[in-house]
Amino acid sequence: MTHALLVIDVQNDFCPGGALAVPGGDEIVAPINAMMEDFDAVILTQDWHPADHSSFASRHDDKNPFDMKDMHYGPQVLWPDHCVQGTEGANFHPDLNTHADLVIRKGFREGIDSYSAFFENDQTTPTGLEGYLRTRGITKLTLVGLATDFCVHFSAVDAARLGFEVTVRMDACRAIDLDESLAAAETAMRDAGVTLS
Ligand code: VGL
Ligand code: ZN
Numbered sequence: 001m002t003h004a005l006l007v008i009d010v011q012n013d014f015c016p017g018g019a020l021a022v023p024g025g026d027e028i029v030a031p032i033n034a035m036m037e038d039f040d041a042v043i044l045t046q047d048w049h050p051a052d053h054s055s056f057a058s059r060h061d062d063k064n065p066f067d068m069k070d071m072h073y074g075p076q077v078l079w080p081d082h083c084v085q086g087t088e089g090a091n092f093h094p095d096l097n098t099h100a101d102l103v104i105r106k107g108f109r110e111g112i113d114s115y116s117a118f119f120e121n122d123q124t125t126p127t128g129l130e131g132y133l134r135t136r137g138i139t140k141l142t143l144v145g146l147a148t149d150f151c152v153h154f155s156a157v158d159a160a161r162l163g164f165e166v167t168v169r170m171d172a173c174r175a176i177d178l179d180e181s182l183a184a185a186e187t188a189m190r191d192a193g194v195t196l197s
Contacts, residue, residue: 002138005090006117006159007032008145008152008173010096011047012088013082015146020082022147024174026093031172032144033097041101041138044127045081045117047151048090048105052178055113056081066178073122076113083107104129116154118162130162140165144172153185160192167195 010032012018015025036042046070049055057065065080082160083090085108092098102193106114115121117129133141141164143156152173168189175182189196 001140002040002136003140003142004043004133004136004138005032005039006141006143006145006155007037007042007044007096007100008117008143008155009045009047009083010093010148011083011089012091012093013047015093018082019080019089020176021177022174022176025146027097028144028146028172028174029093029095033095035142035144035169035172036097039142041100043102043104043132044092044094044096044098044100045145045155046090046103046105046153047107048085049083049107050110051081051084052057052110053081053084053107053113054111055079059161066171071112071121072111073120076121102132116158117151117153118155118158133164138164141167143168146174148173148175149177149181149185153189156189156194157192160189160194166193167197170196 013020014022057063058081063078067078068075088128112120141159156166156168
């Protein structure tokens with residue numbers, strides 16, 4: 001059994017002072033660093049958007065941040081501009097231990113968002129992470145990071161559907177919580193067979 005820690009999007013823009021700050025986002029950095037030595041592999045994800053990404057409300061004349069928009073792949077929340085490739089906001093939190101085995105970037109295609117570390121928001125375009133995990137013999141995943149109700153949620157559900165044994169350490173996650181999205185995410189993760197601890 002090979003057990004990996006999957007650290008989701010612990011980036012400046014999701015921490016206090018960032019463009020899409022998650023309340024308490026920086027509080028999880030030290031606990032995540034402390035957990036790393038307990039795992040066989042550590043994988044970081046990085047939200048990594050082009051400056052004109054279609055998930056940005058600024059791209060749509062009639063929209064504000066946190067409005068919804070029907071995209072060709074389904075409904076999408078529109079966000080403040082965040083995690084633009086190569087910017088300080090896209091960098092990992094400066095205190096995060098980045099001595100990881102792999103960094104996987106997602107959301108890099110202009111026309112589609114990717115909450116999950118496994119599939120883009122069309123739920124079919126793979127990021128390549130599944131193949132990496134399988135070829136390394138990783139069967140067990142523990143997820144931590146930001147945000148609980150978006151990228152952690154979708155990554156955990158996809159991982160469970162792919163047959164990995166998945167735990168989310170809720171104490172090492174923080175949520176955006178739009179319109180009860182945290183409660184909905186907890187239900188969806190439990191229904192998918194994810195252990196919340
Ligand atoms: C995320 C909204 C937009 C996340 C990323 O990491 O949860 N949320 N992009
Ligand atoms: Zn994003």
